[in-house]
Amino acid sequence: MQFLLAFVIGGLICLIGQLVMDLTRASITPAHVLVGYVTGGAILSALGLYEPLVKLAGAGATIPLSGFGHSMAQGAIRAVQSRGLLGAFAGGVESTAVGIVAAIIFGYAAAVLFNPKE
Template identity: 65%
Template sequence: MFTMIIPAFIVGGLICVIGQLLMDLTKPQITPAHILVIFVTGGVLLGALGWYEPLVKMGGAGATIPLSGFGYLLANGAMQGVNENGFLGAISGGVQAAAVGIAGAVLFGYLTALIFNPKG
């Protein structure tokens, strides 16, 4: 059990450290929204180049749960879609691969908005 938890903690922690350093060292030029785009795009690029796969194998959930893991999932889905359906698979494959995560985020975001009142 610890052989899975420790690497996931280290890999996920290092990804978070990178994000925190970007926010602290580039204030106010890079906002959290910029970090989101950088991580997702970075995950796509690293996944497409095959460099994110070793992180996933080593870190498991520590590499797949952060935003860069979402980008990696999109890249893998797009590559699978191209192999199965040609050019149009590049678009549909990424969406199909991430559909469950996207649907979950929308559903739980909606439920949270119904339960809690935002501060105005």
């Protein structure tokens, strides 16, 4: 059941992105979509609307980049709770540090090891 939910909810979240790209202006690129998902996910999370989705769908809600925004928002809120205003600056980065650094390290390694095909 958990797998089905991850598949369906994750698929639906991606489907929205596809509709945005196909139905809006041509100037909406993948970069705009990714920025939109991170920002949108963070805002939904701050309003308390994203956590229920994560509880329901697991990776179906955390793997899309809106989940990245959710982690950032929740990290910032938790850090403010424990450390006050300074936490607002640290929390978002702390909670996503593993993902960001992994992206840089694996990205760098892949860029050094592989050549573009085609």
